[in-house]
Amino acid sequence: MVLTDFVLVIVSALLYALGLPNELLHYGNPVFGFIAIVPFLYVLYRQDRLSRTVLFGAVFALISTVSVYFWLLFFQDFSIWTLSGVAAAHILYFLVLAPILFTALKYPPHIRPFLTAGVWVIYEFLKSTGYLGLPWGLLAHTSITFLPLIQISDITGQWGVSFLFALINTAILEILIDPKPLRRSLCGSSGRTAAFTLILLILTLVYGTFSLKRSYPETAVLDAVLVQQNADSWVAGNEMESIRQGQVLTREALNSAAVKPDIIIWSENAFRYPYIKNSIRYRRNPTGDPFNSFLKEIDTPILIGSPYILDPKTYSALNAVMLVNPEGDILEYYGKTHPVPFAENIPFWNLSFVRAFFIKVLGIPSQGWNIGIPNIIFEIKNKGGESVSFGSPICFEDTFPYIARGFFKNGADILINLSNDSWSKTISGETQHYAAALFRAVENRRTLVRSTNAGVTVVIDPYGIGRNMLPLFVSTAENVQIPVYRTAQTFYMRFGDWFPVVLLILLTSIQFYTIKTGNSLYGYRLK
Incomplete structure (x- = not known):
């Protein structure tokens, strides 16, 4: 019995990893997302002691974390600390989550599936929030290849998608654990749960289908060059090669451009050493093709990733994005928050x-x-003289809903994310980041541009469709048109992460009621 439970938990963890972008299914598969946590929940349900659930939770966390985040082993000097830290954090989460799920599964079948799905979403929200937050590897991220499912994000954020997936898992669980024969169970509580879940899924798909047909007027267009160097400046000896490669690729794109671009966009960490106007380093380097001369030659503003020195005496610096004009002036900068x-x-x-x-x-x-200081807004003018405002989240900041929403609430028309995930050396490391970031475009119905060192470099439209996607781990550049949609604030942009907060309040209230009365809802006494 115990061995079977362990096998089921391990299978569940592996199904979870298969649902997310991985080395076999580069953009994941929602089918696995619909069933991934069923075996894990089934094991928790049939336990008779709370203490055992802690062990099974730890096993699920360990196997799923290693299967999803294995690429953290390539994080240079911090590899072992990063992977072990993420694994330890998830194990700690599940040491708490598993007993809570166990408790939710002891409620009567009328509300058990909804409580369990709600608990899962609250876990995802809490683990994605704060300094230690990591909004990565969520149930919602298994859905990105099924566009109609993710359109409700403009109302609920990605949390509504996760809730739907969790509810489908719990509805399947109810059918499995219903002691009645299948034909009778479909007319009982498990059948009603399945019917409600199916109706919710259909309504979500209907809303998603109509949302995909809705058109948003373009209010402006930016012509841009996205440059994917595929040359990591943090690798010893590559400090100037990244810049040289960026210059070569930029020239190639400019030579093939039908029109002069409004902005050139490189990636995070394109510069290992801080860019400073008129510094000797960039008047002379890269050797034979100095960056300062290159700026004058291209005669176009460029967005680069570079350290920004706050205080040279204390070595205080920001991991920053800079907008630099052809004269070499830093027009604006933003430091990673x-x-x-x-x-x-x-x-x-x-x-x-x-x-x-x-x-x-x-x-x-x-x-x-x-x-850095949050929500710094950049401005650039296009050829028509129209001013376009943008925020520039750095690296995995585009996976945090509150950061993207903060930029938009502060006046950004679009987001331009600069990332460098080339160190991951894996397709899944790149595509998992893409899956987590994609929701920012749908939540806010605005364009998200990702300009990366090795991928996924792409323009994501308000429907969550990736356009002008560059191949992974290839040195290349592309001329793109970035559409600007100054749409009215979506429900999500206006109210933020209201969905998990409401769930938290509801579930906490139900638990207080249970503790106070000794009964669950609908007059059932808990086992």
């Missing part, structure tokens, strides 16, 4: 014992990047 915890920024560095531990025990000499 949500660094990768412990890899890019170490919290509580000002505490002496924390600092001593990282310096003396781990050999990490500094806090890392400073944290």
Whole structure:
């Protein structure tokens, strides 16, 4: 019995990984998303002791984390710390989540599926929030190849999609655990749950189908060059090669362009050493083709990823995006506000014992990047003289709904994300990031541009459709037109993450009622 339970939990974790973008199915598969957590929930349901659920939760977390995030092993000097840290965090989450799911599964069948699905969504929301948040590998991210399903994100955010997937899983579970024969169970509580879930799925698809047919007027267009260097400046010896490759690719794109672009867009970390106007380094380098001369030659504003020095005396710097004009002036910059915890920024560095531990025990000499000012807005004019405002989230910041929403609420017309995931060396590392970021375009019905070092470089429209997608791990550039949609604020943009908050309030209220009365809803006494 125990061995069977372990096998089912492991199968569930692997199904979960298969539903998400992976090395076999590069953009995942929603079919696996519909069934992935059924075996795990089934194991929890049939336990008679709360203590066992903790063990099964830890196993599910470990297997699913390693299967989904294995590419973190390529994260250079921080590889073992990053993968083990993510695995440890998920195990801790599931040490709490599994007993809560176990409790939800003990409620009567009238409400059990909805409570269980709600608990799962609240978990995803909490694990995606705050300094340690990682909005990656969510149930919603198994759905990106089925566009009608994700359109409700403009109302509920990605959380509504996750809830639908979790509810389908729990509806299947109800049919499996109903002790009645199948024909009778379909007329009982499990049948009603299945019918309600099916109706909800149909309504979602109807809304999604009509949303995909809805047209949004283009209010402006930016002609741009997206440059994918596929040359990581953080690799020793590649410090200038990334810039040289960017210059070569930019020239090739300009030579083939039908019209002069309004902006050229490189990737995060295109510059390892800080770009400073008139610095000797960039007046001379790359050797034979200095960057400062290149700026004058292309005569077009360029968006680059570069460190930005705040205080040279204290080595304070930002992981930044800069908009640079042909004269070499930095017109605006934005510093990353949500660094990768412990890899890019170490919290509580000002505490002496924390600092001593990282310096003396781990050999990490500094806090890392400073944290920038949020929601900085850039402006660029197109050939028609129209001003287009944009925010530029860096790296995995485009996976955080609140960051994208903050840019839009502060006046951004579009988002231009600069990323460098080339270190992952895997297709799944790139496509998982794409899947997590894609929802920002649908949630806000605005364009999201991703300009990356090795992929996925793409223009994502308000429907979540990727256009002008460049091949992964290839040095290339492309002339693209970036449509600007100044649509009215979506329900999600206006109210943010209301859906998981409402779920949290409802489920907390139900639990308080249960504790106070000793009964669950509908007069059932909990087992």
